[in-house]
């Protein structure tokens with residue numbers, strides 16, 4: 001008898017995809033199908049089998065399989081896209097746009113064909129523009145195509161604040177809006193440690209430095225790794241989104257959403273606070289912004305629009 005566990009497909013079995021598959025399995029969020037190109041079929045099967053062989057030791061029940069055949073993804077509840085190229089030192093995320101847009105179009109056709117009712121979460125960079133590409137190519141409603149950036153950017157901010165104050169990361173909350181680029185907008189005004197506004201605990205000068213480090217957080221890891229980009233924190237961020245959807249949690253989490261008038265933008269995908277639940281993106285939360293915050297968000301939205309123009 002077939003089991004009733006949720007089915008999650010992860011397209012791209014590289015660093016972020018494989019790490020995401022493993023965490024999804026460890027947390028028993030569902031069965032996982034890891035998909036890569038035919039030339040990578042054996043390594044992908046090998047990674048999946050290796051993860052399965054960790055399950056008796058760690059004590060988790062989840063089938064994790066590797067494949068290059070999209071038929072194996074049929075009927076997925078959620079599909080995560082990590083396929084594509086990653087940047088190297090000296091590159092910006094936007095340098096990846098042409099190659100990755102082509103990959104988005106081809107993988108989206110397959111996803112839609114085999115899982116017409118799924119929710120798609122995009123990770124591939126430049127992620128705001130890639131989320132837009134997948135949305136258009138899929139023909140899905142905007143509730144079922146979202147992108148990941150804000151959980152990761154907020155996690156970096158929270159990490160740096162916890163390091164600064166020598167406090168548990170569990171007590172630090174943050175809020176990062178905008179595109180996933182160096183002009184993203186960490187909203188210090190909406191960030192707390194144990195309910196206390198950060199502005200009461202950290203000097204303006206140190207907070208500015210933390211905001212700047214957050215904005216460049218992806219590049220910091222790229223420079224340290226030398227041949228690829230971050231994957232542990234990105235994978236953990238994807239898993240939080242998948243879990244919110246498959247467990248219908250209605251979590252308040254940032255995601256990249258298609259905007260139709262919210263925050264004054266139309267027809268672009270941008271990181272905003274959202275509610276994620278069983279229907280995918282259930283609501284976009286509109287916050288009041290100060291003039292400075294809105295102008296920083298405008299600048300970030302302009303950067304996303306400039307990348308989207310390349311796609312047109």
Ligand SMILES: NC(=O)C1=CN([C@@H]2O[C@H](COP(=O)(O)OP(=O)(O)OC[C@H]3O[C@@H](n4cnc5c(N)ncnc54)[C@H](O)[C@@H]3O)[C@@H](O)[C@H]2O)C=CC1
Pocket residue numbers: 011012013014015016017035036037040082083084085086087096100103106107122123124125126127148149152180228229230231234
């Ligand atoms: N939005 C975000 O916050 C983040 C985005 N990223 C982005 O995620 C993407 C993946 O990063 P990594 O996993 O580190 O790269 P990676 O190079 O380790 O893995 C990418 C995988 O995609 C596969 N692939 C390429 N074309 C494919 C296709 N047509 N179908 C299926 N699989 C295909 C490759 O064979 C490779 O295994 C990059 O674009 C990176 O910039 C990475 C971290 C954070």
Ligand SMILES: O=C([O-])CC(=O)C(=O)O
Pocket residue numbers: 086087093125152180217218219221222229230234
């Ligand atoms: O920096 C990159 O290229 C990968 C990424 O988006 C991140 O780690 O934030």
